[in-house]
Amino acid sequence: MKDMPNLEVIFLMHRALEHLRRRTVAEYWRTNQQDDLIAQLNQRQIGYLFTIHQHEPCTLLEVMHHSGLSKSAASTAVAKLVRLKMVTRVRNAADRREVMIRLQPELRGHIEAIDRQFRCNVAACLAGASAGELAGILAGAELLYQRVLENIHE
Incomplete structure (x- = not known):
């Protein structure tokens, strides 16, 4: 892998987008803090909610796969979200x-509002x-996305 190009910009972009999120x-x-159900969650738990929202209805194995959590950690995270x-x-x-794991219907609006604002x-x-420049950025992002998907599904 010594001929590998410097990929640092990809990781910097990921970090910057995560910071923006x-x-x-x-x-x-x-x-929205007064009546917001999501305000009681930490950043990691919100990430789990977004994962479940994007793949729902989903199984615990799917939560594990998409979040990178172990089975025990995913089970604990989901159990906490159920309790809340x-x-x-x-x-x-x-x-x-x-x-099957699903978001409570009243949360969908909050998650979708956050997603709209992020976009x-x-x-x-x-x-x-x-x-x-925009065409180049989007073409590069699309190509990277396709390559990552190919490697995820191998």
Whole structure:
């Protein structure tokens, strides 16, 4: 791997986007804290909620796969979200051995509002780019996304 190009910019971009996501969540908390169910969660738990939202209904194994948690850690995280009435666990009607995890319906609006604001914040970061720069950024991002997906599904 000595011929590997310097990939640091990819990791810096990931860190910057993660920082922007955390800042978006913090801004949402400040403006909606009075009645916001999500305000009682830490950043990691919010990440688990987003993972469940993106893949729901999902199994504990899917939460493990998408979050990188061990089975024990994923089970503990989901159990905490169940206790907080953020998610529900329901037996899969097609396979009674399997438990499906879903967001509580009243949380969907909060999660979707945070996601919309995050997307607006990312778009604002790209607002100063020329059409050519934006096309290059998006083409590179799409190519990276496809390569990562190929390696995830191997």
